[in-house]
Amino acid sequence: MMDSYDVIVAGGSISGLLAAREIASAGFSVAVIEEDSEIGTPEHCGGLVSMQGIQDLSIIPSSGAIQNNIKYAKIFSPSKSFELNAVEQKVIVLDRRVFDKQIAFQAQKMGAEIKVKCSMRSVSQDAVSDTRKCTVKTSEGDLLSTYFIDARGVSSILQRNREGILQSAQYEVYTEWIDQDTVEVKFDKDKYPGFFAWVIPTGSGSGKVGVAGRSINAANVLKSYLESKGEKYSIVRKVYAPIWTLGPLKNFVFNNTLVIGDAAGQTKPTTAGGIYTCGMGGICAGRAIVKALEENNDRLLKHYEKNWFSMFKREFDKMLFARRLLERLDNKAIDDIFSNISNSEIKDVSTSGNFDFHSNAITKILSTKGAIKIIRTMIGSEIRHLYK
Ligand SMILES: Cc1cc2nc3c(=O)[nH]c(=O)nc-3n(C[C@H](O)[C@H](O)[C@H](O)COP(=O)(O)OP(=O)(O)OC[C@H]3O[C@@H](n4cnc5c(N)ncnc54)[C@H](O)[C@@H]3O)c2cc1C
Known part of the structure; x- marks a missing residue:
């Protein structure tokens, strides 16, 4: 007899663990399978995030998870630099090895089951024809679930598109x-x-x-x-x-499978930061699954896409545009833009910036008088998209 769950999550990092926490806290059965032998290890993250972002994910990081508090950001072009004051944005550095275990603990306390050294190999929906269950093949045997969450990180998106x-x-x-x-x-x-x-x-x-x-x-x-x-x-x-760096997939829901986090392209196209945006992906997906299970209605899964895009679509569109623009500037243009930023503009970006929604800060830097002049000569009217 195969073990059966309401939901199986492949990938025990921030997005998968937060989805599991949401599902378990509503009383549904969920297992997280993680191919590595330890949650949070190997750490492949800088850990830079705002305190606000972490609180929005309903986590209060333990003192052991916070490695540092950041006060300034110094940005260099090939031969110039300027410094932003980041004190008001309360940016911290997380030790993901400790932090991810803290989320695993939260999820487990709510009733989630976490299995390490268990690799997901394939998922099929038609193997058990008289139910709507998926069969998830793993290195430790087959499991059954109503819904499957793919939280396997960049390795999953690589299978769809290598370009980004x-x-x-x-x-x-x-x-x-x-x-x-x-x-x-x-x-x-x-x-x-x-x-x-x-x-x-x-x-x-x-x-x-x-x-x-x-x-x-x-x-x-x-x-x-x-x-x-x-x-x-x-x-x-x-x-x-x-x-x-190419932004989110067009769709995150495929039949009974939901793709979340890095696997869904939910990392910021400018910095590849994903703790907040991928974590939110896990939470939105978990909550949509809870609704679908409570009302026995698969169509409610689409709320996941709707909610994530309503939080982040505008921000990601702007970041994608800024990325395309920056890729077209040569080193001289970048140096010239840096030379033209005034102290009052730096102060404005420092005080009004939001670390989790940083497209406004980028837009401000790229909309200083000097920058507009330089960019306009390089790419003409396309710049209008950024300021819309
Ligand atoms: C060098 C680097 C620096 C970064 N710095 C920052 C930063 O400073 N701030 C920030 O916000 N973001 C940063 N990021 C991005 C951030 O780490 C990710 O966006 C975030 O961890 C994504 O979480 P996730 O849960 O979607 O996927 P991941 O963290 O990638 O986790 C995927 C999990 O799935 C597991 N897995 C894979 N395949 C299988 C399988 N077949 N079966 C079972 N398990 C599987 C993996 O072992 C892994 O644990 C950085 C990324 C990199 C690469």
């Missing part, structure tokens, strides 16, 4: 030059085409340093970045992971 994938490398590094209070972002189209290099401090002299870009050898590029600092460093952990 950039290669990234992120190392945990100990080195003197890391300033505990300041996140660094460096744009250089020649070195990091389509993305940037970043430093996320986890303490004084330690941090997560990474690069991503189109068709780059991320390990070599990161080595050059670290060596360019001219100081000694030790690498204590290395992560290589693909990141997705």
